[in-house]
Amino acid sequence: VNDAATTGSGYGVKGDRKTLNTYSSGGTYYLYDVTKPMNGVIETFSAQNRSTYPGSRSVDSNNAWTSSTQGADVDAHYYAGQVYDYYKNTHNRNSFDNNGATIRSTVHYGSNYNNAFWNGSQMVYGDGDGSVFAPLSGALDIVAHELTHAVTERSAGLEYRNQSGALNESFSDVFGYFLDPQDYLMGEDVYTPTKSGDALRSLSNPSQFGQPEHMNQYVNTTSDNGGVHTNSGIPNKAAYYTISSIGKAQAEKIYYRALTVYLTPTSNFSYARAALLQSTADLYGSGSSAYNGVKSAWDKVGVY
Numbered sequence: 001v002n003d004a005a006t007t008g009s010g011y012g013v014k015g016d017r018k019t020l021n022t023y024s025s026g027g028t029y030y031l032y033d034v035t036k037p038m039n040g041v042i043e044t045f046s047a048q049n050r051s052t053y054p055g056s057r058s059v060d061s062n063n064a065w066t067s068s069t070q071g072a073d074v075d076a077h078y079y080a081g082q083v084y085d086y087y088k089n090t091h092n093r094n095s096f097d098n099n100g101a102t103i104r105s106t107v108h109y110g111s112n113y114n115n116a117f118w119n120g121s122q123m124v125y126g127d128g129d130g131s132v133f134a135p136l137s138g139a140l141d142i143v144a145h146e147l148t149h150a151v152t153e154r155s156a157g158l159e160y161r162n163q164s165g166a167l168n169e170s171f172s173d174v175f176g177y178f179l180d181p182q183d184y185l186m187g188e189d190v191y192t193p194t195k196s197g198d199a200l201r202s203l204s205n206p207s208q209f210g211q212p213e214h215m216n217q218y219v220n221t222t223s224d225n226g227g228v229h230t231n232s233g234i235p236n237k238a239a240y241y242t243i244s245s246i247g248k249a250q251a252e253k254i255y256y257r258a259l260t261v262y263l264t265p266t267s268n269f270s271y272a273r274a275a276l277l278q279s280t281a282d283l284y285g286s287g288s289s290a291y292n293g294v295k296s297a298w299d300k301v302g303v304y
């Protein structure tokens, strides 16, 4: 039996059917996607509910990934491919390092683990406890959030604390929106599976879920690396104002250019305003409506 790229199918966390780019070797099927240009490989592993990664490759006997525990594997793999395609097609970036790095995910991390993260080399997803979260790879905006941390790490390198850390978190949420633009909510597809209509965060209304949305509400704290998941509400609100005034198409070009050309590891909110304005001037001119939209957005959140 020789090795070959194959096409499988399966059910995601929400029970939705998906087609998968898989690989067969020795009669076993793997979540190993070799269809991307320039050899960008996407591969998915399972920690089998231990707290180790990468764990072992997700496998299936007949390329039908339909068991109830495979939903997290299916979505991590499928959504990672979607995020790869977004960065390649929209920003001409070939994987998170712009050099075809393998995109690896591990699912079923830990026990009832209500989080997901980028560990410096790969994405890692918990299954959630079924009350706070369902398996976290079941949300495209979460997968985009985590993979954008990898892009940030290989570009601006925003330090994960205080204002640069809140920007790091915000850029991950904002690209989560760009991948999943049907609402301004974050994590809604897997957050509180037994309760509808809520989310972990909102870009349009950060205060709805306990985040500040103006600089005069900045939270000075030592917890959560200086409140990176709290103070991200302020740049998130500025992104909402920007997107709702100039549109997603121009906003995503501006955000990508700021992240990859101007921001640095210690950039603060004021520097982010300047970087986004400079990116807008580069792309659309300093007299453009886009420029006025970005300026007004950051004025409204009190960052100058």
Ligand SMILES: CCCCC[C@H](S)C(=O)N[C@@H](Cc1ccccc1)C(=O)N[C@@H](C)C(=O)O
Pocket: 114, 115, 116, 117, 118, 141, 142, 145, 146, 149, 169, 176, 186, 187, 188, 200, 201, 229
């Ligand atoms: C390991 C310690 C924490 C790592 C933080 C990761 S990058 C993170 O920010 N995870 C996101 C997951 C997410 C993203 C979008 C929507 C919902 C959930 C996150 O926001 N985690 C929250 C729960 C947190 O860590 O406070």
Ligand SMILES: [Zn+2]
Pocket: 145, 149, 169, 172
């Ligand atoms: Zn994050």
